Amino acid sequence: MAFSIKVNGRQRTVEAEADTPLLWVLRDELNMKGAKFGCGATFCGACTVHLDGAPVRSCSIPISGVGARAVTTIEGIGASEVGKRVQEAWMEVDVMQCGYCQAGQIMSATALLTRTPKPTEAQITQAMNGNLCRCATYARIRAAIRKAAGLPAEAAGV
Amino acid sequence: MQALQRSAHRLSRRGFLSASLAVGGGLLLDASFTLPADAQGGQVMPPLQVGAYVKIAPDGAVTITAKNTECGQGIKTMLPMLIAEELDVAWEDVRVVQADLNTDLYFAQRAGGSTATPMNWLPMRQVGAAGRAMLITAAAGTWLVPEAECTTAASQVRHMPTGRVLTYGQLAEKAATVAAPRPETMRLKDPSTFRIIGKPIRNVDSAAVVTGQPIFGIDVEVPGMKYAVFHKCPVFAGACKSANLDEIKRLPGVRDAFILEGGKDFGSLVSGVAIIGDSWWQANRARRFLKVEWDEGATGAMSSEGFARQTTALAAGAPQHSLRKDGDANAALAGAARLVEATYSYPFIAHAPLEPQNTTAAWKDGKVEIWAPTQNPEPGRQRVAQTLGVALGDITVHLMRCGGGFGRRLSNDYMVEAAAVARRAGMPVKLLWTREDDMQHDFYRPGGAHVLKAGLDTSGKLVAWKNHFISYGANGQFAAAADLGVNEFPARLISNFDVGYSLIPFGMPTGPLRAPRSNALAFAFQSFIDEVATTSRQDPLAFQLSILGDPKLYGEVGRGGFDTGRMRGVLTAVAQRAGWGQRRLPARTGMGIAQWFSHQGYFAAVVEVSVDDDGKVTPLKVWAVGDVGSQIINPSGAVHQVQGAVLDGLAQALGQAITFENGRTKQTNFGNFPLMRMADAPPVDVHFLITDNPPTGLGEPALPPIPPALCNAVFAATGKRIRSLPIDPAILKG
Incomplete structure (x- = not known):
C-alpha cells in the first residue's frame, strides 16, 4: 500500500x-x-x-x-530552536559513550523542553525514564538537559 | 569538502602531485620504524608506519586514523589524542577516521580486556613523535638550519633563533619524503608539557550521533542489499531438521528462505533458518509463520533448577579438582579462634548491548566484504575463513561503530552467519537479530557458587581461607570465562589457603562480560570478607587493610602483578571521600565498602543505600576511586567509563539474571532483563589516584567492587546478608 x-x-x-x-x-x-x-x-x-x-x-x-x-526525527530535530540547543548541549557536555541510544534521548529531551522549558529534576526523570542507556550516561543526559534549559549545572556528572 | 578543494587547488597550482598523496587529499608521512621492545606494551609489533596513522593536507588539516574498534569505550577519541599530542598539532585541526581491519598495519585492533591503553600508550605516542620529527627535518631542511634550533607547537614548526614559522600544512609535502627518525633518537614529551593528553576531549563522533548520521553497523547500506534474519533453535546447539520453507517463501516481501546446517561451535555458524526479505520487517515478520522441526539434542534436558540441585550436591562434597594450596588450611581452620562459613552464588547474566547483533556481507568473485560492529575483528575474519573456506586475504572487514559491546561482540557468531547467509543467498545481505535473538543467544556471564570458610586467630587476623568453587565445564576444563585464577585475591595474602573446584556439565555458550570473572568473584569474596569482618566485630575497612598488610608488590607490574600498597591507597581514599565511619545515617540506611584489582586497575568503592520496609533497595550515592597509573588520558572519557561501570554493577546486582528451562533461555527482552534507568541511577563520585605506574585501561576495572559494596551496604542498613544475586527484596522486608 x-x-x-x-x-x-x-x-x-x-x-x-x-x-x-x-x-x-x-x-x-x-x-x-x-x-x-x-x-x-x-x-x-x-x-x-x-x-x-x-x-x-x-x-x-x-x-x-x-x-x-x-x-x-533526529535528522530534522535541529531545525527547531529547542532541538538545536539540545544537540549542542549534548556535545558540550560530551554525553555519549557508544551513542546508540542518544538519538532517542535527544528526541525525548527536546519534547520535554519544548513543553516544559525549565523542568524540575523530577520532571526530567519522568520524561527520560523510558529511554535506556546501556552505557548509563544518565548523569550527563541530566546535565545536558539542564544546560539546554539554561538551568545551573549540577555538581555531579562531568 | 571545502578543505579538500582548497588543498587540491594549491597542489595543482604548484604543478605536481607527490607520490605519497593520499586518497581524499593530504600527504601521508610515509615512513616506517620499529619500536624497541620495551615500548611495545608487552606485544611483538610489526614496524609502525607513520602514514598508516597520519595524513597532513597542505591546508593544515590533519587526519589521524583510529586503529581500534569503538564500542563506547572512547578509544576512537583516545588513541588519536596520543598521536596528536606528540605530533604537536592543534586538536581542532584533527579529523579522525576509523581504520579497516588490517593487522599488518595496525596489529591488535580489538576492544577487550581494557588492553588498548597499556598496549598503545607508548606506540601511538611514538607514531606522533616520528611525524613531528619528520616535520622538523623538513623545516630545518627548508631553512638550512640545525634541527635542534627548531621547535613545534599547535601544528607549526618554529625556528627559535629567528622566530620564523612554517605550518605543518606548508611542510607536509616535504615531510612526506623524509625518512622516519630512528626510535632511539625520538623524544617523547615530558607529561608536564602535554596540551591534549589529560584534557577532557569530546567524543569524535559526537556531531554524527546527535544529528543521526549512519555510523553504526546496523546503519550500513550497500547497493543491491537485502535484509536477513537467522532463526536458530531456542535450545542451544539444537539442529534444524526441516522447515516449511515453501510457505515462507510465498509470504509478502520474502525473497528466499533456506536452512544452513552449521555445526556445534557457538562462536561460528550453528544450525538455523535464514529468511531473506526486501525489508527487514518483512523478513522478520515471516518468522511468525515459520514451523521448524528441531533436533534439540542433549541440552534440551538442562535447566537452572537442575544446575541448582547439582550445585547443592557438589557443595556438600569435596572439590573434584584442586586449584591452589598454601600451608594447611584444614589444620588452621580447625585451630582457629573463630570460624566463619558461608556460600555465595551468582547467576548467569546477559550482555544486552543496545544495538542488536548485525553484520552486512557482500560477496563478489569468491571474495567477501564485511561491515561489522565487532570488538574482535581478526578472530571474526578467521572464523569466516575457517567456516566458509575462504582465504583470509579474500575477506575485507570494515569496523563499524558498535552500539555497546560489554564483551558480547568479542564473539563473532553473527559475522559468520551474515557471511554464510549472503553467500547462499547470492546477494549482499544485512543480517539483523532481534532483541530476543540477542537475549536468547548470548555468550552468558557464567553463574557459579563459592563455599567459603575463613579462620581468624585470637587477634582477629585472617589466617585461613578455604573455597570450594562450583562452576561449569567438563573434564576439569572450565567453560569460557567460568574459571578462577590461581593468583586471584586473596591468594598470596593468607598463609593457609586452599581453593578447589567442581564442575557442572553445561551446554550453553558462556563468555567474557565486562571485567570477566572479576565481576562475579568480587561479589563472592568481598562480600564474604565483609561478613567475616562484621561477624568478628571488626570495621570492614580496617579488616580489608589488615588482609592487604604492608605495601608489597606480588608478581610484576604489567603482568598481573598485585601491589597491596596501591590497593591500600584507593581504599583509604574512597573511605575519606565517602566519610566512611564519620557520618550518622538514618535507620535502614547504610554504607558498604569493597575493592577489587582487575585488568591492571585498582578500584575501591563505597555505596550508600537505603532499604524500605518492602525490601526495595535504593542506592543513594556511590564513591569510586581508581588507580590506573600515572596519567588519565582523556578525563571526560575516563569518568564516563567509571560511572558507566558503576551503574552497570548496580543493575546486575539489583535485578539481572538469565535462567534456563529445557535448554532454553527464559528471558526475552528488557521487560524481564532490566537495565539501569535514570530514576534508579544514583550520583557517582569518581576520583583517580595518580601513581608512578604505566597507564592502564578503564573499560572494566571499576565494575567488580560495586555488587559487593552494594550488598555490604544492604547488610549495614538491615543486618541481612545478601549471599545470592540478584538481591531478593523479599528477604529484606522491615
Whole structure:
C-alpha cells in the first residue's frame, strides 16, 4: 500500500504494508538511519521520534496509524530552536559513550523542553525514564538537559 | 569538502602531485620504524608506519586514523589524542577516521580486556613523535638550519633563533619524503608539557550521533542489499531438521528462505533458518509463520533448577579438582579462634548491548566484504575463513561503530552467519537479530557458587581461607570465562589457603562480560570478607587493610602483578571521600565498602543505600576511586567509563539474571532483563589516584567492587546478608 507521511517537513510517499512500524519505514524505505532499533517492544526508547511534537516509540506505531501527524526525527530535530540547543548541549557536555541510544534521548529531551522549558529534576526523570542507556550516561543526559534549559549545572556528572 | 578543494587547488597550482598523496587529499608521512621492545606494551609489533596513522593536507588539516574498534569505550577519541599530542598539532585541526581491519598495519585492533591503553600508550605516542620529527627535518631542511634550533607547537614548526614559522600544512609535502627518525633518537614529551593528553576531549563522533548520521553497523547500506534474519533453535546447539520453507517463501516481501546446517561451535555458524526479505520487517515478520522441526539434542534436558540441585550436591562434597594450596588450611581452620562459613552464588547474566547483533556481507568473485560492529575483528575474519573456506586475504572487514559491546561482540557468531547467509543467498545481505535473538543467544556471564570458610586467630587476623568453587565445564576444563585464577585475591595474602573446584556439565555458550570473572568473584569474596569482618566485630575497612598488610608488590607490574600498597591507597581514599565511619545515617540506611584489582586497575568503592520496609533497595550515592597509573588520558572519557561501570554493577546486582528451562533461555527482552534507568541511577563520585605506574585501561576495572559494596551496604542498613544475586527484596522486608 502507498502511504503519504510528512517527515521533517517534507511530504513523502512510501510503499509498505499497513502493519509496518514507522521505525522500519524510516530506516529501510526512507533510508533515515537516525532512529534506532533496540528492543522492538517500547522498553528502550532508542527509536523515539515525534508525532506532532509528542515523543513516541516508532517501533510500535504502524505506518497506517501515522496519518496526517507530522513526523520529526533526529535528522530534522535541529531545525527547531529547542532541538538545536539540545544537540549542542549534548556535545558540550560530551554525553555519549557508544551513542546508540542518544538519538532517542535527544528526541525525548527536546519534547520535554519544548513543553516544559525549565523542568524540575523530577520532571526530567519522568520524561527520560523510558529511554535506556546501556552505557548509563544518565548523569550527563541530566546535565545536558539542564544546560539546554539554561538551568545551573549540577555538581555531579562531568 | 571545502578543505579538500582548497588543498587540491594549491597542489595543482604548484604543478605536481607527490607520490605519497593520499586518497581524499593530504600527504601521508610515509615512513616506517620499529619500536624497541620495551615500548611495545608487552606485544611483538610489526614496524609502525607513520602514514598508516597520519595524513597532513597542505591546508593544515590533519587526519589521524583510529586503529581500534569503538564500542563506547572512547578509544576512537583516545588513541588519536596520543598521536596528536606528540605530533604537536592543534586538536581542532584533527579529523579522525576509523581504520579497516588490517593487522599488518595496525596489529591488535580489538576492544577487550581494557588492553588498548597499556598496549598503545607508548606506540601511538611514538607514531606522533616520528611525524613531528619528520616535520622538523623538513623545516630545518627548508631553512638550512640545525634541527635542534627548531621547535613545534599547535601544528607549526618554529625556528627559535629567528622566530620564523612554517605550518605543518606548508611542510607536509616535504615531510612526506623524509625518512622516519630512528626510535632511539625520538623524544617523547615530558607529561608536564602535554596540551591534549589529560584534557577532557569530546567524543569524535559526537556531531554524527546527535544529528543521526549512519555510523553504526546496523546503519550500513550497500547497493543491491537485502535484509536477513537467522532463526536458530531456542535450545542451544539444537539442529534444524526441516522447515516449511515453501510457505515462507510465498509470504509478502520474502525473497528466499533456506536452512544452513552449521555445526556445534557457538562462536561460528550453528544450525538455523535464514529468511531473506526486501525489508527487514518483512523478513522478520515471516518468522511468525515459520514451523521448524528441531533436533534439540542433549541440552534440551538442562535447566537452572537442575544446575541448582547439582550445585547443592557438589557443595556438600569435596572439590573434584584442586586449584591452589598454601600451608594447611584444614589444620588452621580447625585451630582457629573463630570460624566463619558461608556460600555465595551468582547467576548467569546477559550482555544486552543496545544495538542488536548485525553484520552486512557482500560477496563478489569468491571474495567477501564485511561491515561489522565487532570488538574482535581478526578472530571474526578467521572464523569466516575457517567456516566458509575462504582465504583470509579474500575477506575485507570494515569496523563499524558498535552500539555497546560489554564483551558480547568479542564473539563473532553473527559475522559468520551474515557471511554464510549472503553467500547462499547470492546477494549482499544485512543480517539483523532481534532483541530476543540477542537475549536468547548470548555468550552468558557464567553463574557459579563459592563455599567459603575463613579462620581468624585470637587477634582477629585472617589466617585461613578455604573455597570450594562450583562452576561449569567438563573434564576439569572450565567453560569460557567460568574459571578462577590461581593468583586471584586473596591468594598470596593468607598463609593457609586452599581453593578447589567442581564442575557442572553445561551446554550453553558462556563468555567474557565486562571485567570477566572479576565481576562475579568480587561479589563472592568481598562480600564474604565483609561478613567475616562484621561477624568478628571488626570495621570492614580496617579488616580489608589488615588482609592487604604492608605495601608489597606480588608478581610484576604489567603482568598481573598485585601491589597491596596501591590497593591500600584507593581504599583509604574512597573511605575519606565517602566519610566512611564519620557520618550518622538514618535507620535502614547504610554504607558498604569493597575493592577489587582487575585488568591492571585498582578500584575501591563505597555505596550508600537505603532499604524500605518492602525490601526495595535504593542506592543513594556511590564513591569510586581508581588507580590506573600515572596519567588519565582523556578525563571526560575516563569518568564516563567509571560511572558507566558503576551503574552497570548496580543493575546486575539489583535485578539481572538469565535462567534456563529445557535448554532454553527464559528471558526475552528488557521487560524481564532490566537495565539501569535514570530514576534508579544514583550520583557517582569518581576520583583517580595518580601513581608512578604505566597507564592502564578503564573499560572494566571499576565494575567488580560495586555488587559487593552494594550488598555490604544492604547488610549495614538491615543486618541481612545478601549471599545470592540478584538481591531478593523479599528477604529484606522491615
